[in-house]
Amino acid sequence: MTPTLLDTLIREAHRSGDYQPLLEAIPYARLLGIRCQGGDTLTFHLPPNPDTIGNPLLPALHGGVIAGFMEHAALLHLLIAMKIPHLPKIIDFSTDYLRAGLYRDTFAQCQVWRQGRRVANVAVTAWQTAQTEPIATARVHFKVDEP
């Protein structure tokens, strides 16, 4: 995909408010099966998928999948909330695992705590059965100033 085509896809998603085509265009998001639900608060959804299992006995999701899901949720949330015209670049990512991520639906919501001219700070919370009992929290820094 050319950079121009990707920019067009992002612009079109901002215009229509439907970000699913953009998600579909990102191979890793497609591999995990990440979905995005609109409404008052953006919610990201990772449906159970046997390919994402890390611990075969519980079974539980791979910690890297939970992290990758949260990182991608943060990136899209920032892109959508701030109407950024290109994919932000990740600087660093830190995650705390609070409970086992079991083999079931996983959700994530994000909050942009700070967006400066060059860098944004985004917090992510992921949960399964109850939003008040997160399985993991994370914070991500993105570089937002360059295409």
Add this chain to the structure above:
Amino acid sequence: MNETALLQRAQRFLSAIRHAQVLGLILERIDSTGLVLRLPYAESLIGNPATRVLHGGTITTLMDTACGISTLCVLPTFEICPTLDLRIDYMRPAEPDRDVFGFAESYRVTPHVIFTRGVAYQDDPARPVAQVMGTFMRLGKGARGEDHLQRGIDAGEVSP
């Protein structure tokens, strides 16, 4: 533990992790000081379709897996050690069409916690794609499913 036993134990552990198989992670080498995993470049792991750079999540999974396996290097028998926290700093994008390697080591072991660190790179570990620190919990005896997995991974009795 001798290095052949460690290698076999690590291979069995890696092969039990479904998502590691989906990413195609390969154990390149392991000894008592640490290990190297290889993440083969694949179109399905791209995060930016314009630049074709791998998604950060794949680097995180490579390094979480490498740091997790590094606990085998410092423990006399296999223990399930879930990740407590993981921090990853991205130094530079990984170049497309080329594999990424992940080195990890456990540098401090306590009765309940193991501290690990690692580096993701392509040519030269001194020019890292990412730096990582991870902390892992030791659950102790009686963790759910541990006996089964321990027998499978330590002795190869059970296919995990």
